[in-house]
Amino acid sequence: MDAWLPRALDALARRIFRARWAVLLVVALLVAVSAWAGVGVERKLYGSVVQIPGTPSEHVATRLRTGFSGAFGELAVVAVTAPALTWEAPPFQAAVAAAAEALRRSPAVARVLTDDARLRSADGHTALILVGLTAPSAQEAEKATPLVRAAANPALE
Numbered sequence: 001m002d003a004w005l006p007r008a009l010d011a012l013a014r015r016i017f018r019a020r021w022a023v024l025l026v027v028a029l030l031v032a033v034s035a036w037a038g039v040g041v042e043r044k045l046y047g048s049v050v051q052i053p054g055t056p057s058e059h060v061a062t063r064l065r066t067g068f069s070g071a072f073g074e075l076a077v078v079a080v081t082a083p084a085l086t087w088e089a090p091p092f093q094a095a096v097a098a099a100a101e102a103l104r105r106s107p108a109v110a111r112v113l114t115d116d117a118r119l120r121s122a123d124g125h126t127a128l129i130l131v132g133l134t135a136p137s138a139q140e141a142e143k144a145t146p147l148v149r150a151a152a153n154p155a156l157e
Contacts, residue, residue: 074141076148078103078129080156086124096127098155103131106151108144110134 016023052058080099085092100112111132113119119128131148135141 074133074135074138076131076133076141076145078131078148078152079126080129081126083125087120087127088124092127095156096129099152100129102151102155103129103148106147108134108147109151 078099080092080096082089082092082095087093096114100114103109103112109131113130113132114127116130119130120126129152133141133144133148135144
């Protein structure tokens, strides 16, 4: 390490220590101003609908929305993983079917898609359930997430 850096840091630490009450006051003021300025920021930042053209995430989002028959606007994806089973095992298929049926009964769900081979991993240990939501926007879709979890979780436990 350069010889000047420890001396500079030592001098800075000594100045901060000598003025510690002023430093603490400034920090407390910054925290208070930040808290005041941040009121309501979650409403402004809720739901990210920005897609950067040409990125992999934009490509996946487009494929999920349009690549399946009867595509839907807002969707959720439920992943079902069974390390000890593969898709061919009846208990794994039964768990996915039970979760899909529970999701179909949820008022937040418009449609459920499970029967497409593209929704299964190459090793067969993971299956995806595409859940078309009744939500008209990404913000409303995020609010529907707890309803989707509440519907799917009991069937998968």
